[in-house]
Amino acid sequence: MLKDRSILLGITGSVAAYKAIELIKGLRQEGASIKVIMTEASKRFITPLSIELASGNSVYNDMFDSPLSHVSLSADADLFVVAPATANIIGKYANGIADDLLSTALLAFKGTIIMAPAMNWRMYENPVFQKNLQYLVSLGIKTVGPERGSLACGEEGIGRMADIEKIMEAVRTAFSKQDLAGENILVTAGPTREYIDPIRYISNRSSGKMGYAIAKIAKRRGADVTLISGPVSIKPPEGIEVINIETAGEMHAAVMDNVSMSSIFIMAAAVADFMPSETKGSKIDKKERLSLNLVKTVDILEEAGRFKNKPFIVGFAAETGQRLDRARRKLVDKDIDMIVFNDVSKAGSGFDVDTNEVVIIDRKVDRRLPLMYKDDVAMVLFDRIKELKDNGR
DSSP: OOTTOEEEEEEOSSGGGGGHHHHHHHHHHTTOEEEEEEOTGGGGTSOHHHHHHHHSSOEEOOTTTSTTHHHHHHHHOSEEEEEEEOHHHHHHHHTTOOOSHHHHHHHHOOSEEEEEEOOOHHHHHOHHHHHHHHHHHHTTOEEOOOEEEEOTTSOEEEEEOOOHHHHHHHHHHHTSOOTTTTOEEEEEESBOOEESSSSOEEOOOOOSHHHHHHHHHHHHTTOEEEEEEOSOSOOOOTTOEEEEOOSHHHHHHHHHHHGGGOSEEEEOOBOOSEEESOOOSSOOOOOSOOOOOEEEOOOHHHHHHTOTTOOEEEEEEEESSOOHHHHHHHHHHTTOSEEEEEETTSTTSSTTSSEEOEEEEESSOEEEOOSEEHHHHHHHHHHHHHHHHHTTO
């Protein structure tokens, strides 16, 4: 996505300036070319030489060293990122002040601007600063963070620069088509836990990575996303409503509460097929043998498929072996629009890995994808959903 993109990065005088090196490295690893403007104050926190080595380009600071550099740098950039963005640079830009290379370059730039504010919590909450920030947001400036936590002064509060990955995701979003804007997408992810007693449960190997990738890409492409998640160890994507559940019954209730408000429903969760017929209220004593009576859980996908005004519905079929026939039958029997088949017995495909090898099956064609990252699988999945929806399913 960032391959051959030109990004102009502004670094200002915040203690968070050192994090810019990690940001530069991350952007370059994804193929972007980075040019950097440093303010005089930023050089008190990190050296231009460090930034030059990280970016592979000369660092710009004095507008008189290279006349009209504020114009040429802005004209050549596809995206302008200011991280960290102090109250000073935000105030300058909001009021049209251009007294150094960074502020003049911002005024000369015509594209998308992303700012990652970083400052003391008192400064951030100051109504003058908030007025400046909200004015820039009203003009279309994108902001990431800040976050709440320990600050350089030793206090706790809001003002920490956003995590680098969150800034990276904002950059990826800026370069993504917004073709899912207006869609309300409901995604389920992860496993469920079906309790035997308060301590023990039966579950499955789902890590939630596929569902979380789907939710992230949907958000990146402009959708409003609700994620219903079983117990996982993944941080939820920024800007997504997350409903945490544990059991199949809880997931069923959450889906039924939200599916009617959705335009697309993607059931990527690995919901347990069976649950104990009864759950003991206290821990079962350890025995030589323990027999469990299991009963079927509710089929959430099938129930959603019966809705009169149902959304576009996508299911998942995790199998061991090439059981495509079972997936196709599931598509018809549950009356859904698409099903994603994957053979979890294949290396690099299925549970607890970052890759997947799937077959996207709809009413018209089967599309077999090579082994790819789950983010990329989600991109292809939404391309096909969009194509089918645009053509009336």
